[in-house]
Amino acid sequence: MSFIKGQNFWTGQNIAPGRNAFSIKNTPVDNIGCHRPTMLSPDQMPEVAPIDMSVPQNGIRDYSITTYGNTNINPVIEGKYLVPKDLQIKGYDNRITLQTDLYHDFPRSFDEQIVKDGWLYGTSGNSRMMIAPGTVNGANGVYTVGINTETGIIYHRNFYEWNDFLRKFHFPIMPY
Structure with a gap:
């Protein structure tokens, strides 16, 4: 009472x-x-010059990615059971093909590498978000790839500088 x-x-x-x-x-x-x-007072954040998103005059884009050979298939939770699923890229959403700026147009081979050896960021329904650290023209950040687990279609691919990634993406809080 x-x-x-x-x-x-x-x-x-x-x-x-x-x-x-x-x-x-x-x-x-x-x-x-x-x-x-x-x-x-709080410490001041250092001033950082904004990164030029345009392609350099020489047309060269410098991309790098870091993943580690993953011998285990990334697990997906379905219901209450942990079911391993190996993802296969079978295509790209039409919106992806139209994006040609520096942070969206990284090599397609990175997608395969991120899906195979990247880190599972989160799942929602039949979607999975995979991430991997890397650089674009010297800027450190995170590559993100969103893939539909049923169709194999990539619906999201982007590179975020660390500050943008930390501001826009939030790690899930575990309920326990």
């Missing part, structure tokens, strides 16, 4: 700060962590 009243389930007392209704130890939780003196 105490739980319904917003009190601790075990003791019937008000819930202590930092605890929940089912905390056996119903004592306040001290703040934990590193305290920064309030008089200091």
Whole structure:
């Protein structure tokens, strides 16, 4: 009954700060962590010159990618079972073929390498997002490839500089 009243389930007392209704130890939780003196301002981020997205005058584009031979097939969770699936690229979405800028038009051979040996970033329904670190014209970042696991069609391929990747992509928070 105490739980319904917003009190601790075990003791019937008000819930202590930092605890929940089912905390056996119903004592306040001290703040934990590193305290920064309030008089200091945050460190300034270094100024970085924006990267020129156009193709250099000589027409040369410099791409590199880093993956490691993956002997295990990347697992996909289907229902409650872990089922390994090997992905095969069977084509590209029409929107992909129209994108010819520096960060979208990296070598198609990278797609095969990312799908085979890259890291699984996430799954949603019949889609899988794979990533691999690399560079474009000296800028460090992450290659991303989205593939439909049923059709083998790549619907997303892009290179993100590290700052953009960290800002736009969020690692999932595990529920446990």
